[in-house]
Amino acid sequence: MRRMMIAALGLVLGVAGSNLAGTARAETATQGPGAVVVELYTSQGCSSCPPADALLSELAEKPNVIALALHVDYWDYIGWKDNFGSPDYTARQKAYARAIGSRTIYTPQMIVEGVDRVEGFRPMQVADLIHHHRAQTSPVSLQIQRQGGVVHIVAQSAEPLSEAATVQLVRYRPEATVQIRRGENAGRTLTYHNIVTHWETLRDWDGRSALSLTAPAKGEQPVVVIVQRKGPGEILAAARVE
DSSP states (O other): OHHHHHHHHHHHHOOOOTTSTTOOOSSEEEOOTTOEEEEEEEOTTOTTOHHHHHHHHHHHTOTTEEEEEEEOSTTGGGSOOOTTOOHHHHHHHHHHHHHTTOOOOOSSEEEETTTEEEESSOHHHHHHHHHHHHTOOOSEEEEEEEETTEEEEEEEESSOOSSOEEEEEEEEEEEEEEEOOSSTTTTOEEEEEEEEEEEEEEEEEOSSSOEEEEEEOOSSSOEEEEEEETTTOOEEEEEEEO
């Protein structure tokens, strides 16, 4: 059943233009219509997470999706420490919960474009949300260019933003396989994709004047830049260079 649902997801997401954000494998990327950010909050110690991890792996191959796996640390007490886990990603997930007045967080949880939350393994719901957000328009345009160990970021808004947005830089490890020896997934060997290793807020931006800035981006890991309403809230633009 899971394979059938993922296959259906592929049909929903399979059509994508070559100008979409996330497709660029050169040094420059421009946000295009329909680029959708999907954040997965997961843990190696969570027995419910592997199907969602596999779904994110499928999404990571879609040129119209920027899929990011954020491993939380609150499952570590079960007996297996997630070597990708970070309290920073737990804090980000909690901030999303507070933004909607909730005290509860879940794994696995996917957050689509900063606004829609999906708990558990619900591939068709995720596909519907991605399709919905691809059809939306944003006043913000974004271009990033990577030169050596530096990324250059240019953004502008066709209309003034109602409130300041945050400009964030994300790095991720494309793939890693882990042999899990303890905890709920003991004995399993799992492969993870697009594992976030660094998430940094560069600055706030009021959206009234054009934005131009540079940030360090050393090493080989891909670079993602996200412009997002505070809260955290709606993602207004995102682009990636690999």
